Amino acid sequence: MPLAEPGPGRRERPPLAPEVVHPVAAEAIASHLAARQWALTSRAAQPSIHLLSLASGRAAAHENGEVSDWSGPALIWLPAGSAERLEISAGARAHLLRLRADSWHRYLPPSAETAYLDLAGVAGILAFPVDADLAAAVGRSIASIAAELAAPARSASAAILSAELSLCVLRFWRLFADEADGAAPGNSADVLRRFRRLVEERHHQQLRVADYAQLLGVTPDRLHALCSRALQRSPSELIQQRIVQEAARRLETSSATVKQIAFALGFKDTAYFSRFFTRHTGEAPGAWRRSVAARARSGRLRPSLDFADWP
Numbered sequence: 001m002p003l004a005e006p007g008p009g010r011r012e013r014p015p016l017a018p019e020v021v022h023p024v025a026a027e028a029i030a031s032h033l034a035a036r037q038w039a040l041t042s043r044a045a046q047p048s049i050h051l052l053s054l055a056s057g058r059a060a061a062h063e064n065g066e067v068s069d070w071s072g073p074a075l076i077w078l079p080a081g082s083a084e085r086l087e088i089s090a091g092a093r094a095h096l097l098r099l100r101a102d103s104w105h106r107y108l109p110p111s112a113e114t115a116y117l118d119l120a121g122v123a124g125i126l127a128f129p130v131d132a133d134l135a136a137a138v139g140r141s142i143a144s145i146a147a148e149l150a151a152p153a154r155s156a157s158a159a160i161l162s163a164e165l166s167l168c169v170l171r172f173w174r175l176f177a178d179e180a181d182g183a184a185p186g187n188s189a190d191v192l193r194r195f196r197r198l199v200e201e202r203h204h205q206q207l208r209v210a211d212y213a214q215l216l217g218v219t220p221d222r223l224h225a226l227c228s229r230a231l232q233r234s235p236s237e238l239i240q241q242r243i244v245q246e247a248a249r250r251l252e253t254s255s256a257t258v259k260q261i262a263f264a265l266g267f268k269d270t271a272y273f274s275r276f277f278t279r280h281t282g283e284a285p286g287a288w289r290r291s292v293a294a295r296a297r298s299g300r301l302r303p304s305l306d307f308a309d310w311p
Helices: 109-118 132-150 159-178 188-205 209-217 220-231 235-253 258-264 271-280 285-298
Strands: 022-029 036-039 046-054 057-061 066-071 075-078 085-088 093-100 126-129
Touching: 022 075, 022 132, 046 159, 057 075, 057 159, 057 258, 057 271, 066 075, 066 109, 066 126, 075 132, 075 159, 085 235, 093 132, 109 159, 126 159, 132 159, 188 209, 188 220, 188 235, 220 235, 235 271, 235 285, 258 271, 258 285, 271 285
Parallel strands: none
Antiparallel strands: 022 093, 036 085, 046 075, 046 093, 057 066, 057 085, 075 126
């Protein structure tokens, strides 16, 4: 499956067909005599994140006359809108994964939720030099994703797609998280990172913002200021978003009743949970579940919840 319309490179690639763009796409980039370019502003690519596993050779991203370039082996994360085009040099070998920013997380299992929440809010390009084995491992996962997308009718295709996508994301996230762990304790980035992890661990406990602040060793006012300045969301809004996201995931993927889901998320009153969910999504829990099922039967995209502003 081609990832995007090509830029003005030396080798033309066929454009995407005008059907609905799949949330995930992947391809192998074999060594070639000429440099190649991918336009990242096309209909398919502009709203998408790109993960490049560069096994060897060089690659570069171009944005407003600025050039960021890398040599392999390396892993590069290009958030949506971070570059106008991607260039792969002659002789380079790579694999490229495209993730539609508003919906790719739906293919991840709960075990990869932490990685999604961390990486979804990244605005700038991330690049890490890696050893050849890691680049090859990510490349194999991307190749497997491409194979599954090319033959979606095969048994267990969705499960394999989810597993390989999780491996790609988690392997990159590990590099990102290790770098973040080196941040000075107590600085803004460190507080936000620890706050996210606490919410991830305790969102079902219905803790107050003051409780999170106490666990972080900061005042509620400082936590509010950090979240509002960096993410344009209050701590309370971020906590509520995480609860809604988890409620939607359980409604979509489990057979638990609305009452069971409400209790699992710390709500003692099912009616209050229903009002809470409706306020944030525009649909009652039961209606949301029926809407998801109907869209799945018709092949349409499911309702989308966007948590890209999460730290």
